[in-house]
Amino acid sequence: MRVLILGADGYLGWATCMHFSGKGHEVAGIDNYFRRNSGLELDCESLIPVPNLVQRARIWKELAGGKLRVSIGDVTDYNFLLEAFREFRPDSVIHYAEQPSAPYSMINRDKAAFTTRNNLISTINIAYAVKEVNPDCHIIKLGTMGEYGTPNIDIEEGWIDIEHKGRKDRFLFPRQASSVYHTSKVQDTDLLWFYVRTWGLRVTDLMQGPVYGVSTDESDLDHRLMPIFNYDEIFGTVLNRFIVQAVAGQPLTVYGKGGQVRGYLNIKDTMQCVYLAALNPADRGELRVFNQVTETFSVNELAGHVRRAGKGLDYDVKVKAVENPRVEKEEHYYNPKYTGLLELGLKPHYLTDDVLCGMFRAVEKYKDRINRDAIFRGVKWR
Numbered sequence: 001m002r003v004l005i006l007g008a009d010g011y012l013g014w015a016t017c018m019h020f021s022g023k024g025h026e027v028a029g030i031d032n033y034f035r036r037n038s039g040l041e042l043d044c045e046s047l048i049p050v051p052n053l054v055q056r057a058r059i060w061k062e063l064a065g066g067k068l069r070v071s072i073g074d075v076t077d078y079n080f081l082l083e084a085f086r087e088f089r090p091d092s093v094i095h096y097a098e099q100p101s102a103p104y105s106m107i108n109r110d111k112a113a114f115t116t117r118n119n120l121i122s123t124i125n126i127a128y129a130v131k132e133v134n135p136d137c138h139i140i141k142l143g144t145m146g147e148y149g150t151p152n153i154d155i156e157e158g159w160i161d162i163e164h165k166g167r168k169d170r171f172l173f174p175r176q177a178s179s180v181y182h183t184s185k186v187q188d189t190d191l192l193w194f195y196v197r198t199w200g201l202r203v204t205d206l207m208q209g210p211v212y213g214v215s216t217d218e219s220d221l222d223h224r225l226m227p228i229f230n231y232d233e234i235f236g237t238v239l240n241r242f243i244v245q246a247v248a249g250q251p252l253t254v255y256g257k258g259g260q261v262r263g264y265l266n267i268k269d270t271m272q273c274v275y276l277a278a279l280n281p282a283d284r285g286e287l288r289v290f291n292q293v294t295e296t297f298s299v300n301e302l303a304g305h306v307r308r309a310g311k312g313l314d315y316d317v318k319v320k321a322v323e324n325p326r327v328e329k330e331e332h333y334y335n336p337k338y339t340g341l342l343e344l345g346l347k348p349h350y351l352t353d354d355v356l357c358g359m360f361r362a363v364e365k366y367k368d369r370i371n372r373d374a375i376f377r378g379v380k381w382r
């Protein structure tokens with residue numbers, strides 16, 4: 001396969017570049033360094049210092065010899081993207097190139113507007129480039145489980161059959177996002193669904209839960225190949241943040257009652273899921289949706305797991321409830337279905353104490369770089 005990865009320098013993008021390249025596929029990666037620049041702007045850079053994308057690609061080729069070319073540019077710049085499509089002619093395009101943080105999108109009006117513009121224009125540009133260069137190209141777009149919110153009914157895998165006044169039809173499962181970022185993800189799903197219906201594109205939308213983990217099979221080759229790793233309130237996902245708080249000797253900050261339940265997955269499983277989706281493309285004119293999680297936890301349960309694993313390593317981990325800066329239900333029903341990727345062959349890596357201890361050990365190596373001020377700032381929803 002010829003696979004174009006947009007957002008190639010990011011937490012998931014870089015690991016995905018190596019994963020596909022390591023399996024013998026031709027990979028091209030694009031990134032505009034938005035994430036690195038925002039880390040500098042907001043003083044919340046990656047815990048793990050990583051070489052830039054061009055340097056990482058060079059190191060990967062020296063060590064693994066895979067086919068991987070990278071370029072720096074903005075996916076919202078249509079001419080740039082179209083040129084990249086024409087040159088590389090991908091069979092699949094993996095779209096990670098979005099502003100991925102809920103708190104970032106809630107900082108102020110400018111960040112909300114940037115998030116909306118960046119995420120929606122990048123998605124429109126990809127649809128146009130695919131139509132113009134190769135309408136058969138499979139678009140794999142990362143959505144988020146946050147699109148569904150926390151409804152008081154089971155969450156289906158993307159679609160729901162509705163019977164209304166004696167008639168039946170199938171619709172996208174109702175979405176009710178809880179931040180501007182999540183709303184932009186709902187909207188880019190809607191955009192792709194429109195282009196699937198109108199142009200017959202083939203699209204897989206992966207509704208992913210928060211990802212945790214520091215290493216993949218490929219990044220374990222050399223520390224310079226590790227993913228960026230954020231633990232701050234803006235870009236760090238909750239479990240990554242809890243591990244860093246534990247290592248830094250700070251109490252784990254649980255928002256409100258801590259009964260918020262979400263689906264989670266290990267970064268190794270993100271690699272598997274995206275790879276399985278690429279090997280088994282959606283049909284022309286199909287928007288296929290998978291819920292990309294492997295297990296669910298409440299925030300209190302996650303804090304409890306980190307505390308227990310930390311105890312085994314002689315950490316005295318404390319947990320502190322803080323006023324919830326977000327507007328969200330703190331106790332609710334949550335029962336998502338997530339069988340589609342398992343049926344394609346996903347073999348989950350569950351959250352065991354071994355996995356948690358591995359994360360503690362990885363973070364300990366960079367303990368001196370922890371910026372305590374970045375961990376909790378309390379970006380408020382209102």
Ligand SMILES: NC(=O)c1ccc[n+]([C@@H]2O[C@H](COP(=O)([O-])OP(=O)(O)OC[C@H]3O[C@@H](n4cnc5c(N)ncnc54)[C@H](O)[C@@H]3O)[C@@H](O)[C@H]2O)c1
Pocket residue numbers: 006007008009010011012013030031032033034035036073074075076095096097098099100118122142143144145208209210211212228237
């Ligand atoms: N990490 C998670 O837990 C998680 C969970 C659910 C969904 N997702 C989704 O997965 C995708 C990747 O997430 P991530 O954690 O790797 O984020 P990330 O910020 O680490 O990676 C995204 C990359 O895209 C780049 N980018 C953003 N806008 C761009 C543009 N216009 N042109 C070129 N490059 C651009 C950024 O510089 C960054 O390197 C996002 O779409 C996110 O919404 C992530």
